Amino acid sequence: MQPIHLYNTLSRKKEFFEPLHPPMAGMYVCGPTVYGDPHLGHARSAITFDVLYRFLRYMGYQVRYVRNITDVGHLENDADEGEDKVAKKARIERLEPMEVVQYYNNRYHDFMRMLQVLPPSIEPLASGHIIEQIEFIKEILIQGFGYEVNGSVYFDVEKYNQFHQYGKLSGRVLDDLRTNTRDLEGQSDKRNPFDFALWKKATPEHIMCWPSPWSIGFPGWHLECSAMSIKYLGETFDIHGGGMDLLFPHHECEIAQSVAAKGHETVRYWLHNNMITNNGQKMGKSLGNFITLEEMFAGTHKLLAQAYTPMTVRFFILQAHYRSTLDFSNDALQAAEKGLKRLQSAAKAVSGIAVQPSVPVSPELQKYKEEVIDALCDDLNTPIALAHLFDVVRWVNSTVDKKGAIHPDDRALLDMLLIQIPTEVLGLSDSDGHTSDVETLNGLMEMILEARAQAKERKDYAASDAIRDRLAALGISVKDTKEGVTWGRFKK
Amino acid sequence: MQPIHLYNTLSRKKEFFEPLHPPMAGMYVCGPTVYGDPHLGHARSAITFDVLYRFLRYMGYQVRYVRNITDVGHLENDADEGEDKVAKKARIERLEPMEVVQYYNNRYHDFMRMLQVLPPSIEPLASGHIIEQIEFIKEILIQGFGYEVNGSVYFDVEKYNQFHQYGKLSGRVLDDLRTNTRDLEGQSDKRNPFDFALWKKATPEHIMCWPSPWSIGFPGWHLECSAMSIKYLGETFDIHGGGMDLLFPHHECEIAQSVAAKGHETVRYWLHNNMITNNGQKMGKSLGNFITLEEMFAGTHKLLAQAYTPMTVRFFILQAHYRSTLDFSNDALQAAEKGLKRLQSAAKAVSGIAVQPSVPVSPELQKYKEEVIDALCDDLNTPIALAHLFDVVRWVNSTVDKKGAIHPDDRALLDMLLIQIPTEVLGLSDSDGHTSDVETLNGLMEMILEARAQAKERKDYAASDAIRDRLAALGISVKDTKEGVTWGRFKK
Numbered sequence: 001m002q003p004i005h006l007y008n009t010l011s012r013k014k015e016f017f018e019p020l021h022p023p024m025a026g027m028y029v030c031g032p033t034v035y036g037d038p039h040l041g042h043a044r045s046a047i048t049f050d051v052l053y054r055f056l057r058y059m060g061y062q063v064r065y066v067r068n069i070t071d072v073g074h075l076e077n078d079a080d081e082g083e084d085k086v087a088k089k090a091r092i093e094r095l096e097p098m099e100v101v102q103y104y105n106n107r108y109h110d111f112m113r114m115l116q117v118l119p120p121s122i123e124p125l126a127s128g129h130i131i132e133q134i135e136f137i138k139e140i141l142i143q144g145f146g147y148e149v150n151g152s153v154y155f156d157v158e159k160y161n162q163f164h165q166y167g168k169l170s171g172r173v174l175d176d177l178r179t180n181t182r183d184l185e186g187q188s189d190k191r192n193p194f195d196f197a198l199w200k201k202a203t204p205e206h207i208m209c210w211p212s213p214w215s216i217g218f219p220g221w222h223l224e225c226s227a228m229s230i231k232y233l234g235e236t237f238d239i240h241g242g243g244m245d246l247l248f249p250h251h252e253c254e255i256a257q258s259v260a261a262k263g264h265e266t267v268r269y270w271l272h273n274n275m276i277t278n279n280g281q282k283m284g285k286s287l288g289n290f291i292t293l294e295e296m297f298a299g300t301h302k303l304l305a306q307a308y309t310p311m312t313v314r315f316f317i318l319q320a321h322y323r324s325t326l327d328f329s330n331d332a333l334q335a336a337e338k339g340l341k342r343l344q345s346a347a348k349a350v351s352g353i354a355v356q357p358s359v360p361v362s363p364e365l366q367k368y369k370e371e372v373i374d375a376l377c378d379d380l381n382t383p384i385a386l387a388h389l390f391d392v393v394r395w396v397n398s399t400v401d402k403k404g405a406i407h408p409d410d411r412a413l414l415d416m417l418l419i420q421i422p423t424e425v426l427g428l429s430d431s432d433g434h435t436s437d438v439e440t441l442n443g444l445m446e447m448i449l450e451a452r453a454q455a456k457e458r459k460d461y462a463a464s465d466a467i468r469d470r471l472a473a474l475g476i477s478v479k480d481t482k483e484g485v486t487w488g489r490f491k492k
Numbered sequence: 493m494q495p496i497h498l499y500n501t502l503s504r505k506k507e508f509f510e511p512l513h514p515p516m517a518g519m520y521v522c523g524p525t526v527y528g529d530p531h532l533g534h535a536r537s538a539i540t541f542d543v544l545y546r547f548l549r550y551m552g553y554q555v556r557y558v559r560n561i562t563d564v565g566h567l568e569n570d571a572d573e574g575e576d577k578v579a580k581k582a583r584i585e586r587l588e589p590m591e592v593v594q595y596y597n598n599r600y601h602d603f604m605r606m607l608q609v610l611p612p613s614i615e616p617l618a619s620g621h622i623i624e625q626i627e628f629i630k631e632i633l634i635q636g637f638g639y640e641v642n643g644s645v646y647f648d649v650e651k652y653n654q655f656h657q658y659g660k661l662s663g664r665v666l667d668d669l670r671t672n673t674r675d676l677e678g679q680s681d682k683r684n685p686f687d688f689a690l691w692k693k694a695t696p697e698h699i700m701c702w703p704s705p706w707s708i709g710f711p712g713w714h715l716e717c718s719a720m721s722i723k724y725l726g727e728t729f730d731i732h733g734g735g736m737d738l739l740f741p742h743h744e745c746e747i748a749q750s751v752a753a754k755g756h757e758t759v760r761y762w763l764h765n766n767m768i769t770n771n772g773q774k775m776g777k778s779l780g781n782f783i784t785l786e787e788m789f790a791g792t793h794k795l796l797a798q799a800y801t802p803m804t805v806r807f808f809i810l811q812a813h814y815r816s817t818l819d820f821s822n823d824a825l826q827a828a829e830k831g832l833k834r835l836q837s838a839a840k841a842v843s844g845i846a847v848q849p850s851v852p853v854s855p856e857l858q859k860y861k862e863e864v865i866d867a868l869c870d871d872l873n874t875p876i877a878l879a880h881l882f883d884v885v886r887w888v889n890s891t892v893d894k895k896g897a898i899h900p901d902d903r904a905l906l907d908m909l910l911i912q913i914p915t916e917v918l919g920l921s922d923s924d925g926h927t928s929d930v931e932t933l934n935g936l937m938e939m940i941l942e943a944r945a946q947a948k949e950r951k952d953y954a955a956s957d958a959i960r961d962r963l964a965a966l967g968i969s970v971k972d973t974k975e976g977v978t979w980g981r982f983k984k
Contacts, residue, residue, distance in 0.1 A: 444937070
């Protein structure tokens, strides 16, 4: 297997990726808090780790990919006080919180499917793992890194920092936090303002709550990821991913919790995707400047000059390295739209190139293939990989222009470079999952159009017209052009 | 609101449906155990209650529809001993049980989407409600209707029957059960063989387990539905649905659990859909004679003469009343395919009929509309409703034939009868992409098989063989049978 290097946020450098139990690889990624419609930010994180998931599988790993759904405990402004985001939405919409969860969970899945984001192997809900979280708190308490006040349990950051290093992932230093964290006087039972909740006693109006040894309440937001990642991937696992906005406090607290309970770090490679910006400002729900995926695909947001297909959005996101910020603009999206079309046209043109065993093999294609794989192995550098795929596109177009023939090995390489890698690894399918249906359809159409050509050749125009009419009845139009016969489907 | 009558399995008669808190209506339906691919039986139950859900909404109710996913505790043969169905599948496929759950849960959702089954409002997982189930067991124990043996907790049917009537839903009598239930000697801690598990202590190899006051173990299968229906719909709620195969023991035990814990019945209307049979025999996974939905839509099962679209399958299911058995046959499915096409063609023809305010209103259409709604109000009689929709189809076709014009009010009625009711209430939309793919495929295959028959007729066997070979290369097999030529797709 070719070595893969990934940038580990913890060590701040690219590291050789060596899973604990090859060929297995375990990956945990922070999924959405399901209280609103998915937006571009969700798409970037999901697509980044989808490509990593696909690439690891392509390289021969058996990946168990766990991505959670946060449906309880995520309070407003990511703080320890204030209302639960899901419960608040439920109250406003006069629904049971789980109806809100189900609705936005379904929406999230619908849009991820459109973006060709593969479903993870396991997708656990925070509310479905309350026992596991309670057990986790017990372990932290036994180790002495938590304390209970009035039915709530908090993580003792001060104490933890005496034995371990709190802030190592984000580079924060406790002394700075001490001076910079505001204490909302009288509003908190915490010993220190930078302590965080493991369990919160529910106020009477809070309806998402469960019994625990400390109170009827609910788990703190950070806890679910510690508990569920370990449950499904083991006490030490390979990759933990998420958006850079989760680095602090969420992932920092996750590390503290896991180290406190287990005595050691549980994550070997921490990966973070950067944000999508809008004129340089982070795009996010809390900032009110976000574009939902529904608006993207329908072109209904005021910032949008047009609608963009899911595959255009995916291509746009892959054109930036996942650790760079990606600035939203219509120009960039329109360029992505064109780029994707060029890539897809070249893929289609390949089947029209004659294959001839006597033609010599082209050394460039082998080089392009290596460059594409090298780029992906180099911390998943999709923009470089795409740039090399466009070298292939140019090669194909010039071969078509010259009406040249290619060696069968080159044909296989082209299939790999322009079909297999774009669809399987980059997820840039143009057929919405029905690939095999499309293949079959193309094959059947080829047979029928040959029969039509033969009928024409023998001047049996009744037969060739009948074929055209029957295809039209099936929603397929046939056009005779200078270059030959083309066909397409129209909406009936 | 026009009164709706529903057949209540508990009272064995049609009852006027009056929800507890109109215009709200609560509905709980037993969903799948996710350890295998969804088959026709799943489709029937899901479609039955989907139509009820759609119809209640159409009639103005705000429905909270809860359909669970069983991912733990459902043991083989629905018994209290033996292996957990999900865990067994996980062991065979060498996966973590939750990977099995996620995989088949995703498959179930994919196929339900193809069948235009709406997602329920809440879709709770059994494994996500362990605390709720533990709390439920505590209530049963406090009321004295359960007992603990060696870390497992059982429901005391004998004791329950002294105060309440065990068997009232299914009509079983405890004395009969006493003589007919086999006791697997030495294999059970139960006092009586008809007692059932509320909590099972896990054996060492059992990995889906949680801590409880009694042991590290897992809940009994019946418990989840009592706990989750009450959690999301309240201690008394309107409708509980499920397949007739769940009537005993599952729903009987649910009633006993809920009455034991709460002191009263929780369900007001019990609804059960009947089974799909195959030559009179029940079709089911445990019998090995089931057809998966994937096989149905691809035409790959040996019993299938062709592929059937999801909408054909849906139409086929709606052509029988949900409380009748529905016998599988290619003839019936082909008739459904034709019927659906006639309905859809008539719907399309409507837009071509001239609208003329001077033309008198047709009294028949108003009558048809009343008949359709009456049929649905009469215990969801979809076959009668469809029959009346075909009266409308005939009316439209004869109007088109006579090149007649219609009054604008009639046009509105036709839109309602041929578009709104078929799509919104019956869920017979023709808009999903997959349907048109299958239709196109069937149409192209028809053309190609005709060409093959013609080649054979003129004894051009080279041509007919070439067609067969090229189809095979596309993953399509052709068979010549006494009844004619059939084809199907195989996995390449």
